[in-house]
Amino acid sequence: MTTFTAFEPEVLDGFRDAVGREHVIESPLEVFGYSYDASFLPLDRNTMPQAVVRPRTTAEISRVMALAHQRRIPITPRGAASGRTGGSVPLQGGIVLSLDRMTSILELDTANMMVSAEPGVRTVDLHDHCARHGLFFPPDPGSWKFSTLGGNVAENAGGMRAVKYGVTRDYVMGLEVVLADGSILETGGKAVKNVTGYDLTGLFVGSEGTLGIVSRALFRLRPLPKARGVLRVVFRTMDEACAAVQEMLLDGVTPSAAEIMDATCLEAVARARNTPVEEEAGACLILEIDGDGAEALEAQSRRIEAITGRAGCIAFRSAASREETEAIWAERRGLSSAVAAMAPNRLGEDISVPRSAFPEVVRRINAISTSSRLRIPVFGHAGDGNLHPSVLCDLADPDQAARAHQAVDGIFQAALDLGGTLSGEHGIGITKRPYFANAVGPVSLETHRAVKRALDPLGLLNPGKIW
Amino acid sequence: MVTAATKAGQGPFAAARGKVLGCDRCGTCLPVCPLFQVQDVERASARGKNALVRGLAEGLIPPDREAQEALEFCLLCRACTDACPGKVPTEEAMLQVRQALADTLGSTPLRSRWIGRVLRRRRMVALGAATLAGLRAVGLHRLLPSQLVPRETSRQAYLAEHAGPALLGAPGPRPEPALHPGAKVAYFQGCGMKLLFPDASRSTQRILAQLSPFQQPDHPCCGLPHLAHGQREAFLELARENIRAFEAADLVVTDCASCGGTLKHLASWFADDPVWEHRAARFSTKVMDLTEYLAAAGYRPQALPGATFTYHDPCHLARGQGIRRQPRQLLEQAGRLIELAEKERCCGGSGSFHLEHPRAAEAILRRKQEDIQGTGAQVVVTACPGCLIQLTRAAEQSGGAFQAMHISQVI
Numbered sequence: 001m002t003t004f005t006a007f008e009p010e011v012l013d014g015f016r017d018a019v020g021r022e023h024v025i026e027s028p029l030e031v032f033g034y035s036y037d038a039s040f041l042p043l044d045r046n047t048m049p050q051a052v053v054r055p056r057t058t059a060e061i062s063r064v065m066a067l068a069h070q071r072r073i074p075i076t077p078r079g080a081a082s083g084r085t086g087g088s089v090p091l092q093g094g095i096v097l098s099l100d101r102m103t104s105i106l107e108l109d110t111a112n113m114m115v116s117a118e119p120g121v122r123t124v125d126l127h128d129h130c131a132r133h134g135l136f137f138p139p140d141p142g143s144w145k146f147s148t149l150g151g152n153v154a155e156n157a158g159g160m161r162a163v164k165y166g167v168t169r170d171y172v173m174g175l176e177v178v179l180a181d182g183s184i185l186e187t188g189g190k191a192v193k194n195v196t197g198y199d200l201t202g203l204f205v206g207s208e209g210t211l212g213i214v215s216r217a218l219f220r221l222r223p224l225p226k227a228r229g230v231l232r233v234v235f236r237t238m239d240e241a242c243a244a245v246q247e248m249l250l251d252g253v254t255p256s257a258a259e260i261m262d263a264t265c266l267e268a269v270a271r272a273r274n275t276p277v278e279e280e281a282g283a284c285l286i287l288e289i290d291g292d293g294a295e296a297l298e299a300q301s302r303r304i305e306a307i308t309g310r311a312g313c314i315a316f317r318s319a320a321s322r323e324e325t326e327a328i329w330a331e332r333r334g335l336s337s338a339v340a341a342m343a344p345n346r347l348g349e350d351i352s353v354p355r356s357a358f359p360e361v362v363r364r365i366n367a368i369s370t371s372s373r374l375r376i377p378v379f380g381h382a383g384d385g386n387l388h389p390s391v392l393c394d395l396a397d398p399d400q401a402a403r404a405h406q407a408v409d410g411i412f413q414a415a416l417d418l419g420g421t422l423s424g425e426h427g428i429g430i431t432k433r434p435y436f437a438n439a440v441g442p443v444s445l446e447t448h449r450a451v452k453r454a455l456d457p458l459g460l461l462n463p464g465k466i467w
Numbered sequence: 468m469v470t471a472a473t474k475a476g477q478g479p480f481a482a483a484r485g486k487v488l489g490c491d492r493c494g495t496c497l498p499v500c501p502l503f504q505v506q507d508v509e510r511a512s513a514r515g516k517n518a519l520v521r522g523l524a525e526g527l528i529p530p531d532r533e534a535q536e537a538l539e540f541c542l543l544c545r546a547c548t549d550a551c552p553g554k555v556p557t558e559e560a561m562l563q564v565r566q567a568l569a570d571t572l573g574s575t576p577l578r579s580r581w582i583g584r585v586l587r588r589r590r591m592v593a594l595g596a597a598t599l600a601g602l603r604a605v606g607l608h609r610l611l612p613s614q615l616v617p618r619e620t621s622r623q624a625y626l627a628e629h630a631g632p633a634l635l636g637a638p639g640p641r642p643e644p645a646l647h648p649g650a651k652v653a654y655f656q657g658c659g660m661k662l663l664f665p666d667a668s669r670s671t672q673r674i675l676a677q678l679s680p681f682q683q684p685d686h687p688c689c690g691l692p693h694l695a696h697g698q699r700e701a702f703l704e705l706a707r708e709n710i711r712a713f714e715a716a717d718l719v720v721t722d723c724a725s726c727g728g729t730l731k732h733l734a735s736w737f738a739d740d741p742v743w744e745h746r747a748a749r750f751s752t753k754v755m756d757l758t759e760y761l762a763a764a765g766y767r768p769q770a771l772p773g774a775t776f777t778y779h780d781p782c783h784l785a786r787g788q789g790i791r792r793q794p795r796q797l798l799e800q801a802g803r804l805i806e807l808a809e810k811e812r813c814c815g816g817s818g819s820f821h822l823e824h825p826r827a828a829e830a831i832l833r834r835k836q837e838d839i840q841g842t843g844a845q846v847v848v849t850a851c852p853g854c855l856i857q858l859t860r861a862a863e864q865s866g867g868a869f870q871a872m873h874i875s876q877v878i
């Protein structure tokens with residue numbers, strides 16, 4: 001089936017000895033399920049691994065890595081394959097190392113407000129476990145109900161609450177990592193102040209599985225906010241909405257989420273829900289606030305109302321009931337599919353710019369939309385400059401397809417020109433690789449290579465990714 | 468240039484592929500699929516099966532027995548579609564792809580073939596029912612593999628257990644007149660009810676008779692088992708027979724969620740035959756689930772003080788027909804209803820799934836059993852014989868901690 005020849009029997013036996021017979025998958029039909037992720041890469045027989053190996057412990061990972069190292073077998077780590085850039089898609093056969101059986105939460109240390117867990121734990125499960133003890137694990141990628149902690153660390157995932165609480169990197173205190181040759185590295189620890197040597201923990205966060213296998217992670221936690229509220233504010237223009245968010249941050253009323261959507265998004269939602277489009281509405285903010293109780297929320301809400309009023313808002317609503325809260329969030333959650341429903345295809349991108357450049361990048365994207373004659377709705381996280389333009393098109397039409405890809409190139413260029421990055425959340429993986437060298441420049445590229453050579457001299461770990 | 472994608476647009480798997488084109492493999496459905504919960508390999512998930520459909524259509528996966536088995540491994544419970552941001556109809560894709568595989572390979576998997584054959588013939592169903600009834604009368608059905616014949620709890624036994632002073636009190640309120648006075652009501656007695664749960668079926672008939680006289684025309688299987696196993700021609704033939712059989716009725720009431728779900732959606736399968744499509748659509752508007760009918764007709768069950776129920780939502784009723792409120796309303800009138808954790812999670816019944824994949828069905832059922840026991844209710848009630856088979860097994864395994872009954876037996 002695959003273009004790669006089957007493993008020699010003793011290699012397969014070696015993997016089986018390491019993790020148990022039933023945890024090595026080799027039938028072509030079954031391994032096919034490990035040839036894709038949530039990126040728009042097409043299904044392809046060239047991305048099928050020769051086998052899938054599913055370890056349960058660090059020791060088992062180590063044995064698998066040592067064997068792969070000895071036999072020069074490429075390894076692609078995988079969590080839930082919810083990645084959007086092809087990170088867990090194997091490019092050179094070999095094995096997919098699936099960490100999804102490692103699902104134990106190992107220790108919740110309430111005194112130090114830290115938790116350690118295995119890489120296969122689902123993000124939501126860690127969050128809920130901590131919440132039951134009054135503690136808060138803030139990283140909240142949109143995929144949190146199915147993504148794994150290993151994938152979150154490897155992609156440095158972040159979500160809507162990043163504006164106030166930061167991203168995964170801000171919570172990783174230490175890691176256990178199995179290196180390419182099977183040796184086991186421990187980094188960081190529970191000491192909050194730690195300047196012993198290089199920041200190796202930081203090196204592995206966001207490394208997309210190219211430097212080592214995260215086999216355990218230690219995260220710091222925060223106290224769980226006691227109350228949350230939701231506000232929905234409508235403006236005539238994106239400029240006004242962005243200015244309002246700037247004002248809030250300067251003023252010290254930091255919302256725990258500040259989601260922004262443009263007029264086309266509002267139209268998409270109205271269409272999907274069969275409701276009329278709000279008149280004059282050119283932008284909408286959905287804000288979450290949190291605090292110690294109803295009074296604290298009330299105070300924040302009032303300050304935000306004053307700020308947004310000065311910025312020119314035309315409608316301000318503070319959810320009064322649970323149902324209303326749910327209804328407002330439902331609008332944001334349904335947004336992605338509502339946008340997708342507007343055209344046969346959508347090229348969804350994930351760029352990030354300095355917060356101050358948000359209005360300018362939106363203007364440039366609108367210009368690209370006009371020149372490419374394609375609609376490009378924009379939504380994103382206004383508080384942290386991360387936005388998701390979606391190029392709507394019909395890829396079956398070659399002319400549109402060409403214009404769509406040109407539009408994507410244009411969007412990347414606009415982000416870079418404004419001092420931004422190609423990826424706010426989703427990593428580089430395979431799909432953004434062509435843009436990487438240009439984005440980071442030659443010195444950074446060579447530094448990346450040097451790090452890679454030092455940790456994975458044989459180039460076996462997740463080959464073909466990032467650059 | 469002939470790309471994999473253009474080829475895929477035409478081959479035998481094109482229809483199935485069309486159903487899953489909206490799947491961007493995001494993974495939202497992973498945690499909700501009951502099969503992935505008990506067998507955590509990608510192939511078992513909805514995302515995995517949808518990818519297999521595309522793999523088949525695009526020539527990346529050969530259409531062989533292994534593929535067929537993998538695609539049979541689906542409960543058609545729609546939990547995935549419910550969670551999916553793009554509402555990808557995985558279960559419809561499964562029906563389509565099973566059909567295409569059956570056509571390509573020239574047959575369905577061995578185990579499901581006999582089911583189709585038996586259920587196609589009315590006489591064999593009747594015979595089977597008679598045989599089972601005979602065996603049951605002498606207690607011999609216990610000798611058959613327990614997967615095949617669930618031990619039914621009868622309404623009589625249930626009433627006896629709840630008999631006491633309360634039962635001697637005032638009779639329950641009199642039922643109000645039927646939906647449209649003079650509407651001709653007919654009972655659709657599905658194979659599962661007839662074959663495996665005759666007591667529950669009698670209870671349904673007792674209730675129906677209280678509301679109005681009803682007909683019970685001679686009719687065959689609803690065809691879902693055939694549809695589920697790639698026997699589309701047989702299904703269409705059965706559908707036509709059923710449409711003819713119920714021509715004279717204004718309302719077709721069924722106490723089987725799976726039959727009801729199938730009968731309500733007949734028209735889409737006749738898309739290439741305008742005459743039958745029209746007849747099927749008309750027929751479908753007449754179909755009502757028993758609980759839907761009873762609630763609409765204002766039926767008030769007799770209350771049994773002290774009875775505690777929990778209710779398992781059949782996939783084909785809750786997600787398939789959107790019926791959640793009516794059975795609860797009836798149960799609250801009949802006793803005390805304690806809600807089940809993850810009440811809409813499939814029990815693993817799904818037609819003959821428990822026969823074909825006993826281990827997975829067992830694992831799913833164990834979780835269900837724990838949830839039921841967690842409620843402390845005396846009886847787990849449901850509205851589909853498929854679920855009742857599973858829940859009866861759970862009740863047996865619980866060592867008498869609870870009983871499993873069809874809703875008609877307790878209202």
Ligand SMILES: Cc1cc2nc3c(=O)[nH]c(=O)nc-3n(C[C@H](O)[C@H](O)[C@H](O)COP(=O)(O)OP(=O)(O)OC[C@H]3O[C@@H](n4cnc5c(N)ncnc54)[C@H](O)[C@@H]3O)c2cc1C
Pocket residue numbers: 037038076077078079080081082083084086087088099119140141142143146147148149150151152153154155156157158159160208209210212213214215424425426462492493494
């Ligand atoms: C609907 C949807 C919404 C999303 N929303 C967001 C969002 O808001 N923010 C965001 O940041 N991302 C988002 N994502 C992207 C994705 O979910 C995240 O990148 C997530 O962290 C990936 O986790 P995973 O377990 O699925 O990892 P995978 O996709 O399996 O792997 C991702 C990468 O991590 C590597 N990897 C996985 N496990 C390990 C390990 N144990 N050790 C070393 N390397 C490993 C893989 O090799 C790969 O390179 C979204 C995705 C979807 C489908």
Ligand code: SF4
Pocket residue numbers: 489490491492493494495496497513514517547550551552553554555557
């Ligand atoms: S079926 Fe829906 S939820 Fe599941 S992977 Fe596909 S798009 Fe996502």
Ligand code: SF4
Pocket residue numbers: 499500501502503512513516540541542543544545546547548557558813
């Ligand atoms: S229909 Fe049910 S069993 Fe089938 S894939 Fe969807 S969730 Fe899983």
